[in-house]
Amino acid sequence: MVSQAMSFFSLLYFSSFLLVMSCNDWFLIWMGLEINMISFIALIFNYSMFNVESCMKYFFVQSLGSALLMVMFYLSLNYLSYVMIFILSYKIGAGPFFFWFPSVCSGISWSSCFLLMTFQKILPLLIISLMVNVLLWILSAVSMIIGAFGSMNQKSLKRLLAYSSIHHIGWMYLVNFYDSCSWMMYLIVYMMMLFSVVILLSSFEIMSLEVLKGVSNKWLFVMSMLSMGGLPPFLGFFLKWWVFLNLMMMSKIILVLMIMMSVLMFYVYLRIVFSLLVKLTMEKSWSKFMISKINFNGVMLIIMGMMFGPFMILI
16 A cells, blocks of 8 residues: 555656646646645655654745745736746755755655755756846855855764755756756756765665764765765766856856855865775775775766766867
8 A cells, every 4th residue: 555655656746747847837837846745745754753844844845935936926027037036946945045955854864865955956946947037146156155154064964965955056056047958967967976975875874974984884975975075087076167167258256156165065075085084094904995895886986977077068
């Protein structure tokens, strides 16, 4: 019975994407967003106290956003696109509407976190990409700043990755000024990098940095963190370099802010990596570490960056 219900809500979940992507009527788009929200909550729900709390928070946040969207659709205001960008940014937890996002992530499973940080952004970003205006500059800057500073001194890995996701929303907003579909490529690459982190943390049921330090095999996590931080030759470096090259003719202030916040995020990742590597060298010799099984996956991350990175820059 449970498996049948999960299959039904999974089908409903992916059907909501098709509904929104194939419709040009605002009411049907709103209905697709509602179906997406309900099916997502059904898929991630369990009876643990923290999960129920997170699901309730997510439901109230999304319900408020959906109610505001419905009102805006029928008011037909001259500044409708600006208001809709605000509301949709609120629904995905972009700055400055980020307050609910880290707390919801901290109470759900790793697989649910991955869905919330990736797939749940697709439909709002798709709608936002059709209404690109100067407001996205402001929201992207705020998202990058909040994501970078919010991730500092975080001991919970879920909250850390939640703030990292907010930071990446800022980059996805910016790339819309180059091409309205470029955010899709950015999101796909971000999903690949995040998946390599989440699959490891989920396998070992790691929730905090203290627990992570006790895991014997940390190589894949180290490599994934360096990739998300944007260290060459990892995929994360080519991703941000691709965005930077395409926005070279834009505002120099935004470009400087992009660099500064990226450096700050890299510092956050590097501090974690450094603490892990120091403990690792104390526990085992470097030669044994280099031939570990997870090391092969780390090398694959480098190869992916070297293969796909130059291709992204040429696009």
